[in-house]
Amino acid sequence: MSPLISYSIIALLIVGIISVIISSYNKLIMLKNNVDKAFFNIDVLLKQRADEIPNLIKVVKESMHYEEATLTKLTELRTSYFSSNKQEEKIGLSNQMDALVNSIFVISENYPDLKANKNFTMLQQRVSGIEDAIADRREFYNESITMFNIGIAEFPPVILAKLLGYKEKALLQITALEKKYDGIQF
Numbered sequence: 508m509s510p511l512i513s514y515s516i517i518a519l520l521i522v523g524i525i526s527v528i529i530s531s532y533n534k535l536i537m538l539k540n541n542v543d544k545a546f547f548n549i550d551v552l553l554k555q556r557a558d559e560i561p562n563l564i565k566v567v568k569e570s571m572h573y574e575e576a577t578l579t580k581l582t583e584l585r586t587s588y589f590s591s592n593k594q595e596e597k598i599g600l601s602n603q604m605d606a607l608v609n610s611i612f613v614i615s616e617n618y619p620d621l622k623a624n625k626n627f628t629m630l631q632q633r634v635s636g637i638e639d640a641i642a643d644r645r646e647f648y649n650e651s652i653t654m655f656n657i658g659i660a661e662f663p664p665v666i667l668a669k670l671l672g673y674k675e676k677a678l679l680q681i682t683a684l685e686k687k688y689d690g691i692q693f
Contacts, residue, residue: 531664538655545648553601581607
């Protein structure tokens with residue numbers, strides 16, 4: 508075989524290997540960014556829900572004598588949520604806020620004045636709409652996590668993923684309380 512053919516084959520192999528590395532790297536970066544985007548989409552909705560909490564507390568305080576400790580705990584959770592920078596911690600705090608907000612809505616049935624309050628009803632509807640959007644975004648987030656986990660486990664990207672320090676991410680789990688929740692009662 509002539510040296511020109513040998514050099515051409517070696518050059519093609521090198522170009523092929525470089526192409527695979529570049530393609531794998533770009534795919535891993537895209538998957539990582541999709542996971543981040545999916546979480547930030549959830550985070551926006553969780554912030555909207557957290558922003559509704561002061562309004563909810565105000566309306567509830569005006570209309571019924573609710574357990575002060577619950578309202579204080581809800582305010583503390585909201586503050587912790589906004590000061591947190593960790594995805595897992597924010598999700599946990601959000602789940603705790605969700606449980607307290609839902610308990611307020613359930614207990615509100617015992618207070619006819621509160622149920623008749625137009626502001627409370629509007630807040631219930633707003634929070635309910637946000638909850639529906641959060642459920643949609645959670646599905647997208649878990650889909651992005653699944654694609655990321657598959658992407659870092661495939662060959663040859665698995666080699667590059669290990670070099671970049673990418674590790675499998677956990678899916679967003681639904682808590683037992685969320686599974687038990689029957690919706691907002693009007």
